[in-house]
Amino acid sequence: MLRLDGLRVRVEDREILKGADLEVQRGQVHLIIGPNGSGKSTLALAVAGHPAYEVIGGRIFFEGEDITSSPPDERARRGLFLAFQNPVEIEGLNMADYLAKLIEKRIGEKPLTPLREHVEEFVMEKLGPYMEALGFDEGFLSREVNVGFSGGEKKKFEILQMFALRPRLAILDEPDSGVDVDSLNVIGRLLSRALQEGITLLLITHTGGLYRHLRVDRVHVMYDGRIVASGGSDLFERIQESGFEVVIR
Amino acid sequence: MSLTEEFLVNKARQISRELGEPEWLREIRERSASLFFKLDMPEHARHVKVDFESLEYFSPAEKAEKLEELPQEVRETLEALGIPEEEMEMLAGMQVQVDSSIVYQTFSDQLKSLGVIAMPIDRAIREHEDLVRTYFARLAGPEENKILALHYALWAGGTFIYVPEGVEVPFPISALFVMRSLPVAQADHTIVVAEEGSKVHYIEGCSAPSYIREALHYGVTEVWAYPGAEVRITTMQNWANHVINLPTKRGVAMSRAKIEWVESLMGSKHTAVRPVIHLRGEGSSARNVGLSFVKGEERHDAGVVIRHLAPNTRSQVISKSVAKDRGSTNFYGKVEIVKGAKGSSGFVQCDSLLLSPEASSETIPALRSDEIDSELGHEAYVGKVAEDKLFYLMSRGLSEEEAITMIVLGFFEPVVRDIPFEYANEIKKLIELSIKGM
Structure with a gap:
């Protein structure tokens, strides 16, 4: 459904993504984890087509089409959705x-x-x-x-917009950061529902707070602008126990 | 074409003859035509380049007799303004002055029974000559500057509104001017007179479809609010990007009178406007609200001058502007409180929103008080480039045009909120039209 081939992205003269590869299959839940500053949000914004995130190498494919240079509204109309980490007022x-x-x-x-x-x-x-x-x-x-809006209201409003638009793929950039336990439970429930309704999910998180609410199919670890490891739930458990160091080396 | 004094005086005479005007009007035209060559541009418009030589002032009006003859763009404007087809028929032959849907039905009957005069000014000259003569050119005269001189030499069209003492007009009176092909038609003259204790809301829409080549708009509006009267004027202007817009607006408020001026100005190659409101009577007040939107290379030099000439007078100036591309909007807010105008206060607030890094905006406040017992305030806010807002909305599948429309309407919302629903809706539609023209 979504495939990134060696994606390189520059923001204000700095290369943030340095050749990221990723593949997300229809109907699945994928998780991207990684330390702060590893390029997770850059990946999300570049895939959604933010004009300040310049693709300097590699390709973005969505549903088999090359969308690397499509404007953001066209990507959205094709069925791509981004729940922002910092929703704009x-x-x-x-x-x-x-x-x-x-x-x-x-x-x-x-x-x-x-x-x-x-x-x-x-x-x-x-x-x-x-x-x-x-x-x-x-x-x-x-x-x-x-x-x-409070932090939690903003995150929940992103989820509501997702249901208004019913995308094929929703990329959620830290939907679990800055929200209380109750909101986290609500968001978790609604994401399960989205999955049932046929929305493929790509979750970006550094806390892993939503992990327990969803049946995650695949976990990707991002570090220094690249996906350095991909695996199943065992990978997630290993990182929870021993930190990112286990996969970075 | 060489623009000589003889030529202009003859043209002024010719227009007067064609309109069948009384002698005093012809004299003003002739005198003004001569003055044009002696006077300078208005101070606030010195930097505006107008090629008077190349303007085609006097091509005869090509009248559309039927709706079908109106150009598509004019019809679209009328439709967007919510004017039904049957009423457009009424306008087709005019130049164009339009009464909007609500007004039209009640215009003749209800207004007449209230004693209100509201009609095209040329008709008012025929039917109420003395009244027009009392107020014509009293607040802005041809001897002031080059643009006003040209206006008084060649003006045509406009509205005359007279509301008798104590009469509250229960609905807004509206008019629409669509600038067609001839620049001579772009010097409209409007006079609003509200007698003691009366109340009126006049709404005018001005639009220049894009087929006009190079044009100059230099209309004049004169507003009189007698003691306790409340006058509200809403102007919606939507100019194509080759129109140079140099209107003159003047208002005077007697004791306890209120003047509220709301102006939504979209487009034009270059606009330079400096409405002047005099708060002449004790306890009078003025509220001036400006909305402006520029794109491409367009430039607005807007502003307002309010003079507090009596005690306990109040003024409020609000300017909200949006600039896209390399557009530039500037606002000059001058509020003066003279000595003796005790207990008066004035406040100027300017917000601007930039939709691209190349757009620019500047606010120049000029507040001055010679009276210790008075208060003046100023607040300016230039919003940062709205790139993130644009991306947020576009990432939801909205086109750039839809996203900009939403951001701009949202930015104007605090001001538009105060305007009655159907008129606020008209302003919204005009903004949409203007953004669509990008």
């Missing part, structure tokens, strides 16, 4: 209007009118159960995108 952009637009993009349906009540009704109809599961009430829809 968009002042003045109403949550209901925003979510309605994402839903419209996917299914081509619109609210009855642009009136607030119709937009909220539309969003509740399409996403109500997910909002409830994530602990968002209707008042949440009258807020502005990510503005004044």
Whole structure:
């Protein structure tokens, strides 16, 4: 589904990814772990197509197509989703209007009118159960995108957007950092549900907090801009016990 | 073409004759045509390059009699503004002044029964000559500068609104000007007079479809708010990127009167505008809100001048601007409190958002008070480049255009929120149209 061939990425004159190889199969859960600064977020942002992350070598394939130079919106329309580690605040952009637009993009349906009540009704109809599961009430829809959200709310809102868009592959950049135990459980449950609904998951984490909530198929260790080891759950257990040193050498 | 005094005076005369104007108007035109050659550009527009020689001032108006004859772009603008087809028919022959849907039905009957005059200014000159003459060119005169002189020589079109004492107009009065092919049509003249204790909201939309080659817009708006009157003016301008926009806007507020000016300005090659509001009466107030959006090489030099001339006067200036590509927006906010205007206060707030690293924005506050018992404040905020916001939205599958629209509308939201829903919606649509033109 997703394949990176020797991906090299430069950010502001510094080479961060130095030839990363990765393959993620449909319907699976993959985990990328690695110490801070190893290039995990760079990998996520480069795959999503951030313009400041310049690909200087290698290729990105998604569903068999080379998307290395596709703009970010095209990648999203192909079914790629990124849950941001640091979601961006968009002042003045109403949550209901925003979510309605994402839903419209996917299914081509619109609210009855642009009136607030119709937009909220539309969003509740399409996403109500997910909002409830994530602990968002209707008042949440009258807020502005990510503005004044707590860390946990931001992470959960990324998950909600994933369900609004229903991508083929979701890359989640540290969905477990900075969230409390309750939120972590909620996120874990919702990710299992996403998997059941056919969304392939690529999780990036350095805490491994979500590991116990999901049936992880494959674990990749990132270090200094490369994937240095890949394996099953035994690899994860080994690192939990002895640290990254076991695979870095 | 060489632009000589004789030529301009003759043209001024010709326009006056074609419009069947009374003598006093013809005299103003002739005098102004001569003044044009003696005066300098307005101070705030000295740096604006206008090639007066090459402008085609006087090509005869080609009138579209039917809706089908209106160019596609004009029709799209009208549609985007929510004006139904049957009303567009009404506009096709005009130059164009349009009453928006809500107004149109009630325009003649309800306004008439209230004693309100709201009509194209040339018709007002025929039907209410003395009233127009009382207010015409009183707040901005041809002797001030080159642009005003040219305006008073060649002006055509515009709106005249007169609200009698104590009358509260229950709905906004709106007009739409679509600049068609002739630059002569771009010197509209609008006068709003609100008598004591009256209340009115005038909304005007101006649009120049992109088929116009090189054009100059140099309209004049004069606003009178008598004691206790409340005047609200919402202007929505959407100019193609070869329009040079040099409008003049003046307002005067008598005691306890309120003037609120909301202006949404999209596009134009270069805009230089400096509305002036005088708070002449005790307890009067002014609120000036500007929204601006530039792209490509466009440049806006906007600003406002508010003079507090009486005690207990209040003013609030809010400017929100967005610049994309190599666009540049500058805002000059001048608020003066004269000696004796005790207990007065003025506040200027400027926010700008840059959508690219090459875009630029500058705010120049000029606050001055000669009265100790007064208060002035200023706050400026230049938002950093919104690249991350753009990527965030595009990573959700929104196109660049959709993403920019959302960011820009969000940025304007705190101001647009105060505007009645259907008009806020019109502003939103204009912004969308303007972004679409990128």
